[in-house]
Amino acid sequence: MNKTSFAVYAESITKKYKDVTAADNISLGVNEGEIYGLIGPDGAGKTTMLRIIAGILKPDSGSVYVCGHSCDTEHDAVKDSIAYMSQKFGLYPDLTVWENIKFYADLYGVEKHGLKEHIEDLLDFSYMRPFKKRQAGRLSGGMKQKLQLVCALVHKPEVLLLDEPTNGVDPVSRRDFWKILYKLVADGMTIVMSTAYLDEAERCSRIGLMNAGRVIAEGSPDEVVKNSGLxxxxxxxxxxxxxxxxxxxxxxxxxxxxxxxxxxxxxxxxxxxxxxxxxxxxxxxxxxxxPVLEDIFMSMQKDMSADDRILSRVTDDIARRSGESLKVTGLTKKFGDFTAVNSINLTVPYGEIFGFLGPNGAGKSTTIKMLCGLLPPTSGSGRVGGMDVMKDAEKIKASIGYMSQKFSLYEDLKVYENIDFYGGIYGLKNAELERRRDWALELSGLRDRKNEMTSVLVGGWRQRLALACSILHKPSIVFLDEPTSGADPASRRLFWAIINELALHGVTVFVSTHYMEEAEYCDRLALIFRGEMIAMGRPDVLKSEMMRDNIIEVKVNRPQDYIEDLTAVRGVMDVSLFGAGLHLRTEDISAEEGIAGFFRERKISADVRKVLPSMEDVFVSMIEKADPEGKNV
Amino acid sequence: MKLLTIKSMLKKELKQMLRDAKMRMIIFVFPLIQLMVFSFALTMDVKNIDIAVLDYDKTVTTREITDRFQSGGYFIIKKYASSADELRMMLDRGDVRGAVVFAKGTEKKILSREMAEVQVIGDGTMSNDAGTIFSYASGVINLYNAEKNADMMTSEVTFQTRSLFNVNLLSRNYYVPGLIALMIMVTSMLLTSIAIVREKEIGTIEQVMVTPITRPEFIIGKTMPFMLTGLITSSMMFVMARIIFGITIKGSILLLYLIIIINILTYLGLALLVSASARTQQQALLTSFFLMMPSALLSGYMFPVNNMPTAVQYFTYLVPMRWGLEGIIGVVVKGATFHEMSKQLMWLCIHAVFFLTVASIKFKKTLE
Amino acid sequence: MFSPRRLKAMVIKEFIHIIRDWRSLFLAIAIPVMLILLFGYALNTDLKNIPTGVVDMSNTPQSRELISIFDGSDYFSVKRGYASYEQLQQDMRMKRILTGVIIKRDFADRVLKNEETSVQVLIDGSDANTGRQALNYIQALSMIYNTQIKAERAGLTGYTSGGVQAAVVPRAWYNQGMVSTYMIVPGILAIVMAVIAAMLASVTVAREWETGTMEQLISTPVRRLELTFGKVIPLYCIGLADVIIAVGLGRLVFGVPMRGNPALLFFVATIFLTGVLFFGLVLSINLKKQVLANQIAIVTGFLPTLILSGFVFTIANMPLPIRILTHVFPARYFVSMLKSIYLKGVGLEMIFLNFLFLLIYTGLMVLIANKRLKMRLN
Known part of the structure; x- marks a missing residue:
């Protein structure tokens, strides 16, 4: 291979941390103008690889060339030609949107003449112009990620490195984000990204499937799936x-x-x-x-019996309950003039999995916090686990479990110390604590790692440990606020199997999520938008009854090229990216013929067919109905 | 209030605090090192005063007086200056801290029993030292006068002075226990002031508050470890004061610990208040520094309360360290009894109750 | 290549951080103001009105005359009505009085009969410093009193003095009135700058590591020098504002003279500030944790500067090992130079050695900070 013909070329990269090999003799080449996805389970070495390419981490051996420059000897030239977006929010929360962008423009030495216009363009391009004076810390999750992308783009890099850029971002914002990425690629930019969303992986030109520090398969998503032999x-x-x-x-x-x-x-x-x-x-x-990519993920997991062992113990000691677990009416929370949650009514029986969906900042977390007694409601009434929400907040806390959005264990404590701590404050002692500690270690799959510091845990383990700690006291109602954000598909699957087990044993589980396929696992869903509950019901009911529009799926090469033209086809209301293809919302079935005709005329082979709406279609269409101008997303 | 809950909080806090070797250093070793160094450094005992002599007279008498300056034990004659300019230069550069100037005709005046003036110059940039230099110099001259006039002494009224509690007026007998009082404040305030704000910043507080833990349990769990480390370090400091500086505790050890415990409680309350109202760790640390600095200065440790204007003297009632200092000095140096320390104890209790209550109220508000 | 534009961008960013965190900014400015006012108005080491308890067993015109000498001086304020030695001692333990005077029953008789007699004076020695000052005052009073008696006797017997008389004429150079504020204002400047500056600087880099912004930052073309100076310059401005406030307040409110060249003062302050700020940065860079860096900044800044800089406690009075140790703290050089510039009005040539040491310290800190700052993860 010739290192200069690739936008990014890595040659036998090896990187070890103490006893973990994060990169084991990896070689890869990324062509100019493609989206290259690094896919793989938690701890496979994706972040390490991106950091090495960005030149901020030195590999133990091997070399990386970006646009023909060596990361080792021509570090400065590399820095000028790349932009890197780290997984953590890397912007300054106390600087405004504009100030953040300006800061990066100056660091990269962007031509001052016309800089203002350039930034304005970027803001328009990312639909962020109305927020340019807002402090970055006050943006919603989706907007934060977009801002970070804009900051990375300000110097027109040749290669864009993105580390899980859409973590914790709602589907509507995620679609916006991808529209931007496609526009960039159309202009010839090269993108290397890692992602935990498999529909995003399918949109990549090529993917590198990683496991345990190695790239085990490479090629277009279709090729990878085909070659898997599943x-x-x-x-x-x-x-x-x-x-x-x-x-x-x-x-x-x-x-x-x-x-x-x-x-x-x-x-x-x-x-x-x-x-x-x-x-x-x-x-x-x-x-x-x-087969799809997710199947490959599942097949990569060697020891499924471990999962079964975990599942068999989920409900140890949990008493089965029945009847109504929660009933609230008119639950409202105001912060000053701002109504965060407006008059929510809910009745949920024991044993139900109840999902909260909604864009970032819609009021999901606030609702959950009120229900578990963390935030006193401004008005409303109701009972949670038989206790009054307004008066008995303290008693409620004893009978519920809550897992907050942020990783909420103490990173400077060891695994078992975290368990002991929460066990202690939940009043477990001696033999019982021992039993529950053992159970929690089993549930989180950390039996052999109980003496490790919590800070070294990644993805799924972290989240299962947090879950275990929050249900040590065997609560009959559990609140999980975006519990799977950032975890790999296999861990998410296991996590949901655990939730399922809990529900089977009569535990009520409230869960909020941005993964639409996870929403399908819920018994009932509530869609929250701007503090209001705009829809509630069973997933299938939402899909069939609440969704009057038809969905036509189009599978075609470079789907992003047709979005605008397809919008003009008669009967088509909306076109959006979906997985590797497009979803078109139409008024009636007849539009299908028109769409097929559109591709025939252009002599493009495309697969056009009517499909059942996915949860994501429902979500997006409802949000668009509630907010036609897209102001608050 | 459940003991088990408090116990787990305590265990967790202690582990977090003591896991890091650097943190253990800060908590246990730094106070001891500081006590060591500062105890030696803190001294108002002026000695080894380098002076210059400018003798315009150059006679037997002036040389005799000069010798007396040299042999008195306080002064070291560093240089004989030859001119006023040279003298000024030496003082400007800070080579000497003072000077003795004999005018021409000094001997003549002394022999003829006239009043002879010996000019003593002190570097006023350290006004304290200058004062001491003058009084030492007066001592030298007075002794000279007295010896020369021995035959003429008549009976008179002598002032028999006796210094209580510290017979030789050794500075360290005061400064070392006082320093311990100061270190107690610094060590218990600083770390506690970030206790809550840190959990807020990381986000763990939410997870803890959703458990059935009550506010008092949380607060006790947060503060007790610092009480423990505070007691351990102050005990170590007293042991060190005993071994190295020979400072014994004259009063009841029980009373001493009572005072220290209530004093630490006050600081913990104050620090929690800071922690509950700060948004970031930096703010909390700056605020506690903002509180500690005047506390140290208004406590009467280095600047006696008596010297302050009346209004400020009343204000010092609100400074917890004042009572902690007076209590510790009272028990350690003077051997005061419980009854004699009742005022200090009362004020300490008022402070402790007040700060803990306000902190607890403020803490509740920050959660909502 | 060093880019002024990137430096400017860093500086602006850091300024915004400071301005948005108004509470910290307020504290950084308020602390020096508070300290100066405190020292100027409230704190001084010149003892006055020492509460003095008197046991007057003689209770005669003679004993009352003695007491009135105490009461009449600025130094003592007399509380009468004590019955016994024990009572005095108890009140002394309770810190109600600092000295006690016991006049014996036969005091008046002996004075009238021209016999030798003594007055017992008790001093609270627990605060040795105050105690020693009280002792000095009492010695002075004793002389005054005896001269007074002698004069009375001389009047009676016609005796005249004819002994050797040499007297000390004290002159406090640079500070004629021996006003302690004069020496304190420069000292505070040093403390405030050493602590506030080191504290503020100690969190800057650590915070970026903790929040994750550092990872983003090092992926850009920003250079070490731009980063370190970008962080230091805004804090330097705050420090300089503190200097201006302190000098201004000292001058306007307390009339502390400024005999030297103000430009020299600011120049020296700049070197000192830079050194201390980079020291904070070194802590921040090495420790990567806000709490730890901040703790160490305070521990190595606050008390050492207060005690070892020669501000309150004269370095020359300390034992040799401690004197050597003081050389590690840059505040020592700074305080000494400040006093010289302020009160002695000397030029750079007189303080050259101190200046050189300070320069070396600052240079070292700048070097270490830039050497230790890693522009990669590990």
Missing amino acids: NMLSVRCGNCRKASATLKKEFGADRVHAFGDKFRIFSADISADRKKLTEMSADFIVTDEI
């Missing part, structure tokens, strides 16, 4: 939870995975397995499936 079947059925046990028994736990409202099964012999399934139950609707 065969899939899916099963849809009436009562999914019950079916799970039967399927796992029959096919082995490693091969069966819940996926939205269906099960996906790794199959070595498709026809035999299909036959077996149809014989098992008449309720089963069995279909052949093309």
Whole structure:
């Protein structure tokens, strides 16, 4: 390979931290003008790789060239030609949007003449002009990420390095973010990014699939999937939870995975397995499936029995309850003039998984905080676990579990010390504490790592430990505020299996999330926007009844090129990126023909078909209905 | 109030505090080192005073007086200046701290029993030292006069002075216990002032507050570790004062600890108040520094309360360190009893109760 | 290559941080003002009105005359009505009085009979410094009193003095009235700058590491020098504002003379401030944690500057090892130079050695800060 023909070229990179190998002899080349995605489970070495390319981390051996410059000897030239966006929010919260951008423009020495116009352009381009005087700390999560991107773009870099740029960002903002990325690529920029969202991975020109410090597969997402040699079947059925046990028994736990409202099964012999399934139950609707990236993630996980062991212990000691766990009416919270939550009514029985969806800053966290007694409501009434929300906040706390949005364990304590601490303040002692500590270590999969400092944990382990700590005292109601943000797909899956187990045992689980496929796992959903509950119901009901529009899916190469032209097709209301393709919202079915015609005329091969709306479609269309001008997203 | 909850809070705080080797240094070793160094440094005992002599007279008498300056024990004659300019230069440069100037005709005046003036110059940039230099110089001259006039002495009224509690008026007997009082304030204020604001910054406070832990439990859990370390360091400091400086505790040790405990409580209350109202750790630290500095200065440690204007003297009632200092000096140096320390104890209690209550109220508000 | 534009961008950014955190800014300015006012108005070491308890067993015109000499002086304020030695001692323990005078029953008789007699004076020695001052005053009073008696006797017997008389004529150069404010204002300047500046600087880099902005920053072309000076310059401005406030207040409110060249003073202050700020930066860079860096800045700044700089306690009076140690703290050189410039009005040539030491310290700190600042993760 010729190092200068690539935008980014890494040659046998190795990086070790103490006893962990974060990069093990990695070589990769990124072509000019492509989006290259680094995909892989937590701790695979994605961040390390991006840092090495950005030149802020020195590899133990190997070399990196960016635009032909060596990161080692021509560090300054490299810095001038790249922009790097770290995973943590890297901007100054007390500086305004404008001040942050100006700061980076000056650091990069952007031509002063016309700088103002350039920044204004960037602000328009990212739809952030109205917020230019706002302090960065007061922006919503999605806007913070966009601002960080704008700061990175201010010097027109040739290579853009993004480390999980859309973590914790809601779907609407995520779509905006991708529109920007596509525009940049169209202008010839090269993007190297890591992401935990697989629909984003599918949009990359090429991906590098990483595991344990190695790139195990490389190519376009389709190639990676094709080369994996996996065969899939899916099963849809009436009562999914019950079916799970039967399927796992029959096919082995490693091969069966819940996926939205269906099960996906790794199959070595498709026809035999299909036959077996149809014989098992008449309720089963069995279909052949093309494998997707997530399947590869699941197949990478070697020891599924560990997951089962964890799941079998989730509900140790938890008493089953039934009836109404929570009922509130007119719950309102005002901060000065600002109404954060406006008159929310909810009734939730024990054993239900209740999901909160909504854009960043819509009032989800505030609602959750009121329900668990952290914030006194301004007005309203109701009971949580039988206790009055207004008067008995302290008593409520004893019967609920809460996991906050931020990672809320003490990083300077060891794993078991965190457990002991929370156990202690929940009043567990001696034998009981011992038992629950053991349980918590099992649940978080940290039995062998209990003496490690909490600060070294990554992704899924962290979150499971936080969850374990928050339910040490066996609460009958659990609140989880964006518990899976940033975790890899396999950990998220396990996390949801745990939630499921809890619900099966009568525990009410409130959960907020930005992953729309996770919303499908909930029994009921509430969509919160600007402090109001704009929709509530079962996921399937929301998809069928609340969503009157039709969704046409288009699979085509470079879908981003057609967004604008397709908007002009008769009957098409909205076009948006979805996975690797496009979703078009139309008034009626007839538009499908028009869309197919659009591609025929241009002699482009495209797969156009009507699909059931996904949760993301529902979410976006509802938000757009509630806020047609897109002001508050 | 559950003991178990407090115990877990305590354990957690202690672990967090003592895990880092650097932090252990700050908590346990730094106060001792500081006590060592400062105890030696803190002294108002003026000695080894370098002076210059400018003798215009150059006679036997002036040389005799000069010798007396040299042999008196306080002064060291560094140089004989030859001119006023040279003298000024030496003082300007700070080579000497004072000078003795004999005018022409000094001997003649003394022999003829006239009043002879010996000019003594002190460097007024250290006004304290200058004062001491003058009084030492007067001592030298008075002794000279007295010896020369021994035959003429008549009976008179003598003032038999006796210094109580500290017979030889050794500075260190005062400065060392006082320094301990000061270190108690510094060590217990600084770390505590970031206790709550730190959890706010990281975000862990939310997770803790959603547990059934009550406010008093949380506050006790947050402060007790600092009480513990405070008691340990002050004990170590007293042991060191005993071993190195030979300072014994004249009064009751029990009473001493009572005073220290209430005093630490006051500081903890004050620090919590700072912590609960600050937004960032930096703010908390700056604020506690803002409070500590005047406390140290108005406590009467280096600047006696008696010297202050009346209004300020009343203001010092509000300075916790004043009572801590008076209490510790009272018990350690003077051997005061519980009854004799009742005023100090009363004020300490008032401070402790006040600050802890306000901190607890403020803490509640910050959560909402 | 060093880019002035990047430096300017850093400086502006840091300024905004400071301005937006108005509370810290307020404290940084308020602390020196408070200290100067405190020292100027409230604090001084010149003892006056020492509360004095008197046990007057003689209770005669003669004893009352003695007491009135005490009471009449500025130094003592007399409380009568004590019955016994024990009572005096108890009040002394309770800190109600600092000295006690016991006049014996036969005092008047013996004075009238021209016999030798004594008056017992008790001094609270627990505060040795105050005690020693009281002792000095009492010695002076004793002389006055005896001269007075002698004069009375001389009047009676016609005796005249004819002994050797030499007297000390004291002259306090640079500070004729021996006003302690004069020496304190320059001292405060040093303390405030040493502590505030080191404290503010000690969090700057650590905060960026803790919040994660540092990772972003080092991926840009910003250079070490731009980063360190960008952080220091705004804080330098605050420090300079503190200097101006302190000098101004000292001059306007307390009339502290400024005999030397103000430009020299600011020049020296600049060197000192730079050194201290970079010291804070060194802490911040090495420790990477705000709390730790800040603690150390205070521990190594506050008390050492107060005690070891020669501001309140004269360095020459300290034992040799401590005197050597004081050379480590730059405040020592600064305080000494300040006093010289302020009160002695000397030029740079007179304080050259101190200046040289300070310069070396500052240069060292700038060097270490830039050497230790890592522009990569590890």
